[in-house]
Amino acid sequence: MEQSATGRLYGVGLGPGDPSLMTVRAVEVIAAADVIAYHSARHGRSIARSIAAAHLRADHIEEALVYPVTTESTDHPGGYRGALDDFYEEAAARLAAHLDAGRTVAVLAEGDPLFYGSYQHMHKRLAHRYPTEVIPGVTSVSAAAARLGEPLVEAEEVLTILPGTLPEEELAARLAATDSAVVMKLGRTFGKVRGALERAGRLDEARYVERATMKGERTGSLADVDPESVPYFSVAVLPSRVAPLTGGPKPASSEDPGRGEVVVVGTGPAGPLWLTPETRGALAAADDLVGYTTYVDRVPHRPGQRRHGSDNRVESERAEFALELAKRGRR
Missing domain, CATH: 3.40.1010.10 (Tetrapyrrole methylase, N-terminal domain)
Structure with missing residues (x-):
């Protein structure tokens, strides 16, 4: 048989x-x-x-x-x-x-x-x-970006997807070091995720999407969300940093004197593999890179970011130029 x-x-x-x-x-x-x-x-x-x-x-x-x-x-x-x-x-x-x-x-x-x-x-x-x-x-990642109506990643940007169950310190380091991100599994982890976004200096960029495409859908700025109201089926989104062509939120690179700053970072001895999470985050958030051309060239290119390389014998001029950019609201 x-x-x-x-x-x-x-x-x-x-x-x-x-x-x-x-x-x-x-x-x-x-x-x-x-x-x-x-x-x-x-x-x-x-x-x-x-x-x-x-x-x-x-x-x-x-x-x-x-x-x-x-x-x-x-x-x-x-x-x-x-x-x-x-x-x-x-x-x-x-x-x-x-x-x-x-x-x-x-x-x-x-x-x-x-x-x-x-x-x-x-x-x-x-x-x-x-x-x-x-x-x-x-996936909920694609649905969240669609419901927000904002691009998630563009060109050479890097997308990081994280579970909200990670320790806050780990979340903060990864959020600081990436371009775009989606944090899954909120609910009881929301307070920790919000804290990580704040520690990474990215709370103002963060969007919130709850029950994307389903009944009871809610979207908005994550900073405005009541932690007690957050269900498991919700995500935090850091959209693309590439400025929109028309309309939409004010580009992160807009010149606003109130937001300018100079951050001095060390890039390590040999390129991207030697960058710390804090350095990656600072470089990703920068509007302009100012430095010795050899060092600037070690940093991965990012859409919309301006690069100002110069000779290694003009330290004071570089510093003065960076301060002038910061006065104009550049980072």
């Missing part, structure tokens, strides 16, 4: 929340699946299921994968991580039973399945055992 073929596993990205942002491929896979699986908290409500609800059928077998814990408080002998590992193993075993029976299983995931998604824990346990396809989805 021939052994029946195993089923196929799909990780289905649903996008940031608005069902109309699901891809055609995601809808096709859901329609063809035998089993629809989705993660939820203990209250039983699943955001992923609600996004895909219009495409679910009465004859779909549904597997609700309910997290046993949603905070780090647990009496599990292995602690929070142990409780989650056991849950992922049990959830994977439930899906494997369907796959072994020849059923097609679609695991629904908000955003993109492999971007901070619960699906990835199923993928790591099952993809090497069964035919698997991952359907990419629009």
Whole structure:
């Protein structure tokens, strides 16, 4: 007797929340699946299921994968991580039973399945055992930039994506050293993230996006947000520093006498790999670079930033020039 073929596993990205942002491929896979699986908290409500609800059928077998814990408080002998590992193993075993029976299983995931998604824990346990396809989805990062209506990164700018669960000192160092950034997983971490942005000197640039594309969406300046009102599904955004061509916020490089300053930084002995996070942050925030040409040339080029290299025998003239730029509001 021939052994029946195993089923196929799909990780289905649903996008940031608005069902109309699901891809055609995601809808096709859901329609063809035998089993629809989705993660939820203990209250039983699943955001992923609600996004895909219009495409679910009465004859779909549904597997609700309910997290046993949603905070780090647990009496599990292995602690929070142990409780989650056991849950992922049990959830994977439930899906494997369907796959072994020849059923097609679609695991629904908000955003993109492999971007901070619960699906990835199923993928790591099952993809090497069964035919698997991952359907990419629009991430909350892209949705947040779209809802703000501001470019996220341009030209040679660097985008850094951070979980808000990092220590405040680590967040501050990374935020100071990058061009653009998105900080995920706010909620209870909001106060710490706000503090890190302030320490990095970037609070004034920071934008806030809550429930992008979903009911209850809110956007605005992060500095104005009440920490008690922030849910988990919210992000902090540092948009592109490249000045807009028309309209929009006042460019960061506008000459405002009240914001000018001179910052003296050391660039280390041998280029970008030797820069400290504080130096990277100061260089990224600068409108103008003034210095010995050999040293200025070691600094990566940034769109809109002016470079003023000169001979190493004109120290006093360089200092005077830098002070004059600062008087005009340049950094």
